[in-house]
Amino acid sequence: xxxxxxxxxxxxxxxxxxxxxxxxxxxxxxxxxxxxxxxAGGMPYTAALDFSAVEDVVTRVIRESGAVxxxxxxxxxxxxxxxxxxxxxxxxxxxxxxxxxVVTVGGQQGLELVAKCFIDPGDxxxxxxxxxxxxxxxxxxxQADVRHVPMDADGMRVDLLEEAxxxxxxxxxxxxxxxxxxxxxxxxxxxxxxxxxxRLAELAEEHDLxxxxxxxxxxxxxxGRTYPSxxxxxxxRVIYVGTVSKTFAPGARTGWVAAPTAVRDKLVLLREAxxxxxxxxxxxxxxxxxxxxxxxxxxxxxxxxxxxxxxxMLAALAEEMPDGVTWTVPAxxxxxxxxxxxxxxxxxxxxxxxxxxVAYVPGRGxxxxxxxxxxxxxxxxxxxxxxxxxxxxxxxxxxxxELELVRxxxxxxxPDAADDRRSGSGVASQGG
Amino acid sequence: xxxxxxxxxxxxxxxxxxxxxxxxxxxxxxxxxxxxxxxAGGMPYTAALDFSAVEDVVTRVIRESGAVxxxxxxxxxxxxxxxxxxxxxxxxxxxxxxxxxVVTVGGQQGLELVAKCFIDPGDxxxxxxxxxxxxxxxxxxxQADVRHVPMDADGMRVDLLEEAxxxxxxxxxxxxxxxxxxxxxxxxxxxxxxxxxxRLAELAEEHDLxxxxxxxxxxxxxxGRTYPSxxxxxxxRVIYVGTVSKTFAPGARTGWVAAPTAVRDKLVLLREAxxxxxxxxxxxxxxxxxxxxxxxxxxxxxxxxxxxxxxxMLAALAEEMPDGVTWTVPAxxxxxxxxxxxxxxxxxxxxxxxxxxVAYVPGRGxxxxxxxxxxxxxxxxxxxxxxxxxxxxxxxxxxxxELELVRxxxxxxxPDAADDRRSGSGVASQGG
Numbered sequence: 001x002x003x004x005x006x007x008x009x010x011x012x013x014x015x016x017x018x019x020x021x022x023x024x025x026x027x028x029x030x031x032x033x034x035x036x037x038x039x040a041g042g043m044p045y046t047a048a049l050d051f052s053a054v055e056d057v058v059t060r061v062i063r064e065s066g067a068v069x070x071x072x073x074x075x076x077x078x079x080x081x082x083x084x085x086x087x088x089x090x091x092x093x094x095x096x097x098x099x100x101x102v103v104t105v106g107g108q109q110g111l112e113l114v115a116k117c118f119i120d121p122g123d124x125x126x127x128x129x130x131x132x133x134x135x136x137x138x139x140x141x142x143q144a145d146v147r148h149v150p151m152d153a154d155g156m157r158v159d160l161l162e163e164a165x166x167x168x169x170x171x172x173x174x175x176x177x178x179x180x181x182x183x184x185x186x187x188x189x190x191x192x193x194x195x196x197x198x199r200l201a202e203l204a205e206e207h208d209l210x211x212x213x214x215x216x217x218x219x220x221x222x223x224g225r226t227y228p229s230x231x232x233x234x235x236x237r238v239i240y241v242g243t244v245s246k247t248f249a250p251g252a253r254t255g256w257v258a259a260p261t262a263v264r265d266k267l268v269l270l271r272e273a274x275x276x277x278x279x280x281x282x283x284x285x286x287x288x289x290x291x292x293x294x295x296x297x298x299x300x301x302x303x304x305x306x307x308x309x310x311x312x313m314l315a316a317l318a319e320e321m322p323d324g325v326t327w328t329v330p331a332x333x334x335x336x337x338x339x340x341x342x343x344x345x346x347x348x349x350x351x352x353x354x355x356x357x358v359a360y361v362p363g364r365g366x367x368x369x370x371x372x373x374x375x376x377x378x379x380x381x382x383x384x385x386x387x388x389x390x391x392x393x394x395x396x397x398x399x400x401x402e403l404e405l406v407r408x409x410x411x412x413x414x415p416d417a418a419d420d421r422r423s424g425s426g427v428a429s430q431g432g
Numbered sequence: 433x434x435x436x437x438x439x440x441x442x443x444x445x446x447x448x449x450x451x452x453x454x455x456x457x458x459x460x461x462x463x464x465x466x467x468x469x470x471x472a473g474g475m476p477y478t479a480a481l482d483f484s485a486v487e488d489v490v491t492r493v494i495r496e497s498g499a500v501x502x503x504x505x506x507x508x509x510x511x512x513x514x515x516x517x518x519x520x521x522x523x524x525x526x527x528x529x530x531x532x533x534v535v536t537v538g539g540q541q542g543l544e545l546v547a548k549c550f551i552d553p554g555d556x557x558x559x560x561x562x563x564x565x566x567x568x569x570x571x572x573x574x575q576a577d578v579r580h581v582p583m584d585a586d587g588m589r590v591d592l593l594e595e596a597x598x599x600x601x602x603x604x605x606x607x608x609x610x611x612x613x614x615x616x617x618x619x620x621x622x623x624x625x626x627x628x629x630x631r632l633a634e635l636a637e638e639h640d641l642x643x644x645x646x647x648x649x650x651x652x653x654x655x656g657r658t659y660p661s662x663x664x665x666x667x668x669r670v671i672y673v674g675t676v677s678k679t680f681a682p683g684a685r686t687g688w689v690a691a692p693t694a695v696r697d698k699l700v701l702l703r704e705a706x707x708x709x710x711x712x713x714x715x716x717x718x719x720x721x722x723x724x725x726x727x728x729x730x731x732x733x734x735x736x737x738x739x740x741x742x743x744x745m746l747a748a749l750a751e752e753m754p755d756g757v758t759w760t761v762p763a764x765x766x767x768x769x770x771x772x773x774x775x776x777x778x779x780x781x782x783x784x785x786x787x788x789x790v791a792y793v794p795g796r797g798x799x800x801x802x803x804x805x806x807x808x809x810x811x812x813x814x815x816x817x818x819x820x821x822x823x824x825x826x827x828x829x830x831x832x833x834e835l836e837l838v839r840x841x842x843x844x845x846x847p848d849a850a851d852d853r854r855s856g857s858g859v860a861s862q863g864g
Contacts, residue, residue: 043504051498058490066483070681072475105537105707112706116573134708141548141705249502253711273573274544274706275537276566279685279714 027350031359037391039378040359042186042334046249048305053293054285060292061284073280075272076264077103077256081283084290085256089242091296092218094229096240096258102267103278107216107243107255111138113267113274114212114239114257118176119144124168127179128156130337130366130375132186135179135214139368144176146368153328155192156180158199165207177212178204183227184217184333187366187377191331194227201233214241219299221332222307236260244286247299254278254286305381306334312385313378313392320396322403327378334381339374340399343406343414346376349398358394374416459782463791469823471810472791474618474766476678480737485725486681486717492724493716505712507704508696509535509688513715516722517688521674523728524650526661528672528690534699535710539648539675539687543570545699545706546644546671546689550608551576556600559611560588562769562798562807564618567611567646571800576608578800585760587624588612590631597639609644610636614662616649616765619798619809623763626659633665646673651731653764654739668692676718679731686710686718737813738766744817745810745824752828754835759810766813771806772831775838775846778808781830790826806848 031038061069076082082101089096104110111134119125121143127135129148139146147168149161161178168175180200182192192200204211213230231238243255257267271277289295310330317327317336324341338360340346347362363375378395380388406414463470493501508514514533521528536542543566551557553575559567561580571578579600581593593610600607612632614624624632636643645662663670675687689699703709721727742762749759749768756773770792772778779794795807810827812820838846 041504046502047499049498049502051494054498054502055491055494058494059487062483062487062490066481066486067479068683070478070481070486070683072473072677072682105711108705109707134705137701137705141702245504250504251500251502251712253707253709270573273540273566273569275541275685277685279537279711280683281714281717282711285713 027354028359030354036354036357036359037383037387037394038359039380039383039388039391039395040361041382042379043382044246044250044334045302045305045381046251048301049249050293050298050301054289057288057293058285061281061288065284069281069284071280073277073283075102075268075277077101077278078280078283078287080291081254081287082256084287085242085244088219088244088247088290088295089240089258092215092226092229094215094231094240094258095235096231100258100261100264102257102259102264102271103283104241104255104257104271105275105278106245106250106253107214107241108134108138109271109274110241110243110255110257111135111212111214112141113270114177114241115139115142115144116270116274117263117266118210123176124173125177125179126161126164126168126175127368128181128185128188129369130187130363130372130377131179132181132214133365136366136368139179148367148369148371151185151188151190153190155182155185155188155190155196156200158196158203161200162203165203165209169207175207175209178209179212179214180230181214181216182218182230183215184220184330184335186217186333187335187361188337189328189330189333189335190337191227197228197230197233201230201237204230204234204237209237211238212241213238216243216246217333219247220303220306220334222303222310223331224300224303225331231258239263244290246302247295248286248289252282252286254282303332306332309380309383309385309388310336312388313380316389316392317396320392322396322400324403325399334379336378336380338376338378340376341403341406341414342374342416343410344399344402345373347373349402352402353395353398356394356398358391358398360395459786460791462786468786468789468791469815469819469826470791471812471815471820471823471827472793473814474811475814476682476766477734477737477813478681478683480733481681482725482730486721489720489725490717493713493720497716501713501716503712505709505715507709508700509533509710510712510715510719512723513686513719514688516719517674517676520651520676520679520722520727521672521690524647524658524661526647526663526672526690527667528663532690532693532696534689534691534696534703535715536673536687536689536703537707537710538677538682538685539646539673540566540570541703541706542673542675542687542689543567543644543646544573545702546609546673547571547574547576548702548706549695549698550642555608556605557609557611558593558596558600558607559800560613560617560620561801562619562795562804562809563611564613564646565797568798568800571611580799580801580803583617583620583622585622587614587617587620587622587628588632590628590635593632594635597635597641601639607639607641610641611644611646612662613646613648614650615647615659616652616762616767618649618765619767619793620769621760621762621765621767622769623659629660629662629665633662633669636662636666636669641669643670644673645670648675648678649765651679652735652738652766654735654742655763656732656735657763663690671695676722678734679727680718680721684714684718686714735764738764741812741815741817741820742768744820745812748821748824749828752824754828754832756835757831766811768810768812770808770810772808773835773838773846774806774848775842776831776834777805779805781808781834784834785827785830788826788830790823790830792827 119142363372551574795804
């Protein structure tokens with residue numbers, strides 16, 4: 001069985017300019033070959049799940065409630081599941097009531113429903129740059145005008161968010177949504193500082209903003225820390241999207257939206273039009289998992305795996321990367337965000353990387369505006385540490401050769417990445 | 433556990449005019465009480481599933497492929513599942529290749545993705561009247577202009593479809609989609625005759641139409657007959673939507689779309705924006721079920737159950753209904769469509785019916801234009817035969833009293849149903 005399938009890869013392919021999407025797609029199609037170390041897919045390491053416990057849970061659901069598990073359910077999702085999800089949120093300090101929640105098919109459906117509910121063609125959304133490719137997909141499928149706000153090691157530059165809001169207002173338009181992944185952001189691997197969270201909440205009040213807070217990675221902090229959610233600061237101004245993809249398993253396709261009542265009602269109607277109801281079976285597996293199993297221990301087991309892999313990757317990057325390459329240092333989550341020197345285009349480089357048996361996602365996949373040509377995302381969650389070291393070594397050798405080539409041809413003044421603009425909105429990176 | 437939850441009920445509530453949706457919703461909220469015989473929900477009788485076989489299948493999936501089952505998958509759906517679905521289609525005589533299919537979260541997501549792909553606000557869709565409330569929901573969430581084509585005992589009046597096409601063209605507009613449920617239609621309980629299928633295919637060619645063929649009930653014919661699908665007649669002009677909700681279980685939330693390649697590619701992109709990918713777990717359960725279990729025997733078992741219930745309902749209707757009430761005679765599927773005499777409004781009657789401990793769905797829920805006030809849908813798939821007889825007796829007594837009241841007040845000239853138009857597009861019914 002192929003394990004390294006990642007539904008995002010297709011999406012990246014469709015977003016990466018400069019090459020034809022079909023070329024990138026063709027490249028990604030070989031990523032699952034065993035000889036390639038793939039840092040491309042953002043996949044949880046599901047093999048760390050306790051499958052004997054999973055089997056107990058599933059057998060129990062079918063034996064005790066088979067006829068319900070295989071029947072239709074309600075559009076908002078099962079109350080029993082919503083109670084468990086409220087408990088998961090409480091564990092992270094996010095306030096919610098069971099009535100506030102709509103169960104969705106993964107966090108992705110939450111983003112899609114919110115986009116469908118709020119976005120008319122041309123509506124402005126402000127989002128971190130870079131940002132989650134799935135959110136770009138959902139927003140752009142409703143023809144949102146996504147504008148990026150630069151980040152640094154403390155997450156979104158909230159001062160620059162304020163400037164961006166001012167520019168939108170100066171055009172006589174409004175900001176429909178502010179989209180943020182405050183914890184261990186995908187793809188940047190950084191978190192929004194506590195101070196900035198408070199400032200973001202203030203801005204939401206001052207400018208009458210609706211914040212779309214996406215939190216897949218909040219419980220994957222390597223030290224077990226949690227940070228105040230935007231929802232906890234300004235609950236009436238936040239639509240919160242959660243998922244069990246990283247705390248339990250993405251295959252359960254179970255996420256949720258917590259929203260003010262009027263929004264929740266609209267989301268339920270839209271979800272009924274979209275797919276009627278979430279599967280009872282997966283809902284009951286998830287609710288039984290969280291109600292009867294030591295799920296926090298399972299999360300700790302996942303975090304241990306990811307921490308070791310992150311440390312391995314960071315150590316390997318420090319050893320193997322040539323001068324001028326920089327990267328972020330994650331304190332949780334799945335990702336390291338890498339910036340390469342002038343003259344290297346990460347979309348163009350992908351074919352050579354795959355020939356060298358290592359894969360990543362080119363940076364342009366994470367921007368709506370074509371920037372990111374000098375950046376790339378590495379995901380350490382899936383390959384084991386030995387493979388991570390091997391992959392980083394291959395990437396380091398490739399970048400070293402590539403930079404020598406650039407210098408040989410252009411000297412000290414290489415051309416810019418093919419996107420015709422340097423990623424002004426890149427994350428400030430730590431050097432290598 | 434409540435078994436009689438039906439996600440459609442909320443939808444009906446939002447579509448039934450004349451009463452406030454909240455009132456209808458409040459009425460439906462008591463439908464699941466054990467003293468009420470509910471003919472409202474369109475639910476398969478999942479208790480007839482062989483749950484020990486289901487448990488074997490699920491255990492096998494988790495033991496043999498747990499890490500895959502709980503991981504992300506591809507946006508088009510698993511090839512292994514698509515192969516099984518092609519086989520199911522082949523069994524019904526519907527041609528398809530594994531590459532043509534996109535796996536969806538139930539048939540409903542297929543309808544939503546097609547609507548999102550093709551419908552801009554105001555686009556004209558021609559559909560049977562009455563038609564499936566979930567399709568109305570998906571189409572109207574994209575602001576389609578749905579116009580109904582009357583039906584009779586042989587399904588959609590294709591001659592009137594041609595007239596409707598002419599009227600749309602006379603307005604200088606085009607018909608974006610023709611939506612049809614050719615087999616055991618929901619809610620009318622009738623099937624499109626073979627002759628009309630050929631004529632529909634011809635019209636599609638003549639007028640360059642795209643047909644959206646929705647086929648949840650094709651394998652539920654009481655005599656095991658199958659009829660030529662529109663897809664088999666004009667494959668390039670048909671988007672075909674299937675589901676395992678009635679052949680296996682709705683809780684698996686597994687459906688599919690078979691479409692020409694260019695459309696399929698767009699649908700995959702839209703589905704990735706919508707919810708990334710279908711759950712691997714439910715996909716693997718379904719593919720293993722169809723690959724390893726005698727699924728056709730299971731379908732036969734379902735059909736036996738539904739046939740007995742349909743016969744029970746039809747016999748009870750003949751005994752209990754007062755003069756002037758007419759109904760359709762299903763040869764498969766879940767539904768009997770009832771037309772009541774002038775003077776009775778089926779939306780207004782629902783409260784009295786629930787007081788009399790019987791529930792149905794008022795006819796207006798199945799039209800986009802407010803007609804259907806003199807019609808109602810009875811679903812016989814879920815209650816057992818004794819309950820069906822009891823429920824029909826209650827409904828017969830209620831309608832008898834109601835018609836006596838109407839005659840006492842209005843004599844022979846009662847007012848029309850509150851929708852200010854008689855359902856011109858009603859199905860020709862067989863008398864009682």
